Amino acid sequence: MPHYSVSRRLRSNARRMRSDMTEAELKLWNELRAGRLEGLQFRRQMPIDRYIADFACPNHKLIIEVDGSQHGERRTEDAERTTRLAALGWTVLRFWNDDVLRDIDAVCTHILRTIGRNAP
Incomplete structure (x- = not known):
């Protein structure tokens, strides 16, 4: 997995968000x-x-974003973010x-199908 240079501020924000x-x-x-x-490691x-x-599975270069109502107003920013991450080789799923x-089961099924696994 490539090493990403991450600023202290970004790491600090990630800790706070956790x-x-x-x-x-x-729930997810x-x-x-x-x-x-x-067995996927997120x-x-x-x-x-x-x-x-929000969540990332580095082995499959999969990002999962869980969006609240505020994202309805941030579609342009979210699209730019998704484009940038896709350019880095990541697949982004938004729920x-x-x-x-x-329906957490449907969400998990969609995640598994995205990486080419059949849902149980």
């Missing part, structure tokens, strides 16, 4: 952490380039908070 996760992020993290999803609030990904809270 302790201040939303309900939807906590409970499914992803410690290899619970088919990191939460991982700095990548100049961004902090709305409501999707995670209401």
Whole structure:
């Protein structure tokens, strides 16, 4: 995996965000952490380039973002972010908070299918 130069400020923000996760992020993290999803290793609030990904699976270059209502107003910024991360070789999946809270199984199935695994 390539080494990314990450500023102290970005690392500090990532640490703060790990302790201040939303309900939807906590629910998804409970499914992803410690290899619970088919043994995949995810990191939460991982700095990548100049961004902090909600969740990242470095082995598959997969980023998962859990978006609240504020992202409806930030579509341009989110699109630019996704384009930049894709240029670095990452695939970005975005889920709305409501999707995670209401149907976590469908979210996990979509994640697995994205990396070419069949859902259980």
